[in-house]
Amino acid sequence: MTALQFDLLATDPDSHARRGTLTLNHGVVQTPIFMPVGTYGTVKGVMPRSLEEMGAQIILGNTFHLWMRPGLDVMGAFGGLHAFEQWNRPILTDSGGFQVWSLGAMRKISEEGVKFASPVNGDKLLLTPEVSMQIQTVLNSDIVMQFDECTPYETQGRITTEAEARRSMELSLRWAKRCQAEFARLQNPNALFGIVQGGMFEHLREESLAALVEMDFPGYAVGGVSVGEPKEDMRRITAHTPHRLPAHKPRYLMGVGTPEDLVEGVAQGVDMFDCVMPTRNARNGTIFTRYGDLKLRNARHRNDPQPLDPSCTCHACAGTAGVPWADGGRGGFSRAYLHHLDRCGEMLGPMLATIHNLHYYLNLMREIREALDAGRFGEFRRQFASDRARGV
Numbered sequence: 001m002t003a004l005q006f007d008l009l010a011t012d013p014d015s016h017a018r019r020g021t022l023t024l025n026h027g028v029v030q031t032p033i034f035m036p037v038g039t040y041g042t043v044k045g046v047m048p049r050s051l052e053e054m055g056a057q058i059i060l061g062n063t064f065h066l067w068m069r070p071g072l073d074v075m076g077a078f079g080g081l082h083a084f085e086q087w088n089r090p091i092l093t094d095s096g097g098f099q100v101w102s103l104g105a106m107r108k109i110s111e112e113g114v115k116f117a118s119p120v121n122g123d124k125l126l127l128t129p130e131v132s133m134q135i136q137t138v139l140n141s142d143i144v145m146q147f148d149e150c151t152p153y154e155t156q157g158r159i160t161t162e163a164e165a166r167r168s169m170e171l172s173l174r175w176a177k178r179c180q181a182e183f184a185r186l187q188n189p190n191a192l193f194g195i196v197q198g199g200m201f202e203h204l205r206e207e208s209l210a211a212l213v214e215m216d217f218p219g220y221a222v223g224g225v226s227v228g229e230p231k232e233d234m235r236r237i238t239a240h241t242p243h244r245l246p247a248h249k250p251r252y253l254m255g256v257g258t259p260e261d262l263v264e265g266v267a268q269g270v271d272m273f274d275c276v277m278p279t280r281n282a283r284n285g286t287i288f289t290r291y292g293d294l295k296l297r298n299a300r301h302r303n304d305p306q307p308l309d310p311s312c313t314c315h316a317c318a319g320t321a322g323v324p325w326a327d328g329g330r331g332g333f334s335r336a337y338l339h340h341l342d343r344c345g346e347m348l349g350p351m352l353a354t355i356h357n358l359h360y361y362l363n364l365m366r367e368i369r370e371a372l373d374a375g376r377f378g379e380f381r382r383q384f385a386s387d388r389a390r391g392v
């Protein structure tokens with residue numbers, strides 16, 4: 001069984017956008033794709049069955065968090081993450097370096113790896129490329145991310161210099177080699193992705209990319225963007241790097257982004273996206289809609305009978321999470337109801353808002369795939385921008 005097969009189905013003549021299929025050990029994924037983040041083995045507040053109904057094809061797991069809790073003994077007893085969280089489709093796991101770094105807690109980086117204190121019990125731990133591969137092998141994720149250093153945009157208010165970005169990028173390349181060696185030693189049957197670093201410096205990005213392509217990974221990610229840099233820097237790197245990656249392999253832009261970032265990223269040749277935005281914003285009352293974003297807490301929604309997004313078919317907007325009406329009238333949870341739940345701090349609020357936001361992101365990618373299949377991605381891009389500018 002090959003761990004990964006990527007087939008290109010169509011390319012857009014006026015951009016780097018492409019349509020493909022990604023065949024992994026736990027199933028086939030249609031690309032471009034958005035991957036919901038499930039940090040602790042759950043996409044917060046959403047049942048796996050709902051994820052499947054809304055069209056999620058692959059979800060993400062976090063090596064670091066699952067290593068800390070429940071721990072490898074439990075994950076191993078279940079044969080990995082799929083059986084544990086009852087998700088029988090593909091899973092991608094990050095390598096843990098980014099999460100340790102985000103901890104912000106006590107951590108010390110060296111050639112060997114990252115030393116840190118467990119946020120669970122304070123134990124002194126060392127995460128290395130080898131340990132990261134061992135953990136992801138136990139999790140049995142379909143796509144394993146290399147252990148890398150996500151080069152920060154700034155540290156204590158000082159912007160990362162080119163020399164610092166180079167040092168960080170070169171460390172990640174040495175770690176990439178160690179990951180490949182350990183992945184092979186463990187005979188992991190899944191696919192290992194390399195991660196391009198290089199900060200905001202195009203020539204460092206090209207060096208990182210060339211060295212990783214030389215190592216011949218089955219897929220590649222662009223890391224180190226959406227790390228607090230100005231929007232124009234993110235756009236510049238997203239326009240520079242993805243389309244320079246091998247055309248016949250999948251390209252993953254890590255931790256990005258808004259709906260506009262996804263459409264722009266597809267145009268720049270990206271196949272795979274993940275972001276906490278749809279789930280995190282839902283819990284904070286920000287709703288994505290075809291015509292712009294909506295702040296549930298705004299008093300203007302207090303008695304608004306409209307659904308979150310009249311064009312949306314998700315459980316919240318179509319009312320299929322409520323009881324069906326005898327007259328078949330359009331039920332649907334109203335903005336007034338969601339505003340009320342938010343003000344009362346009722347858990348159904350974030351649950352319905354998360355279902356809607358995830359459905360919005362997944363549906364946006366479905367519409368992009370359909371536009372690419374029909375050869376009308378350019379028209380879709382213009383209509384999307386015009387609709388989003390209309391305002392809710």
Ligand SMILES: NCc1cc(CSc2ccccc2)c2nc(N)[nH]c(=O)c2c1
Pocket residue numbers: 037060061062092093094095096097098145146148149150151195222223224225226227254255256274
């Ligand atoms: N902020 C962007 C970002 C996000 C993630 C996390 S993506 C993720 C999150 C949870 C589960 C799976 C993948 C990253 N991960 C790695 N390894 N390297 C990066 O440069 C990087 C940059």
Ligand SMILES: [Zn+2]
Pocket residue numbers: 308309312313314315316317318355356357359
């Ligand atoms: Zn909806």
